Amino acid sequence: MIIERDQYLKVAKKRGESGFTLIELLVVLVIIGILAGYIGPKIMGHPEEAKRTKAALQIQSFETALKMYKLDNGIYPSTEQGIQALVAPPASGKLPPKWREGGYLEKTKIPLDPWGHQFVYLSPGLNGDFDLSSYGLDGEAGGEGNAKDINNWEIE
Numbered sequence: 001m002i003i004e005r006d007q008y009l010k011v012a013k014k015r016g017e018s019g020f021t022l023i024e025l026l027v028v029l030v031i032i033g034i035l036a037g038y039i040g041p042k043i044m045g046h047p048e049e050a051k052r053t054k055a056a057l058q059i060q061s062f063e064t065a066l067k068m069y070k071l072d073n074g075i076y077p078s079t080e081q082g083i084q085a086l087v088a089p090p091a092s093g094k095l096p097p098k099w100r101e102g103g104y105l106e107k108t109k110i111p112l113d114p115w116g117h118q119f120v121y122l123s124p125g126l127n128g129d130f131d132l133s134s135y136g137l138d139g140e141a142g143g144e145g146n147a148k149d150i151n152n153w154e155i156e
Helices: 005-015 022-044 044-075
Strands: 120-122 131-134
Touching: 044 131
Parallel strands: none
Antiparallel strands: 120 131
């Protein structure tokens, strides 16, 4: 059964199925605008929090790799050798006797922290066998808020 346009409009009006009015559409747009204005700033603050979480996770994965390095070789890489010793055999300092072929990380190079800075490695560390840090947003030691350092001895 084919219904013509005029017949459909008559049936729709009888059922109360008319379209939205301009005012109804404007009200909906205003409500969406208010929600976006309220929620938007809250969401925008999370990228830095996500970067801090990523840096902490990277540090934890380096810690695991450094522990495997020590299990194989009996020592941690020196400060001079750095965490680069996890992806390439050290050429200076005390050479590891049983460096694992392929390295201790899945990647073939040490990634930068989420802000594009090198991680800072010190062995022996001032807070343990080794200290591993990301200096955060500003790339300098110390700082507060998003610029606060992320240190392996402070990660739970």
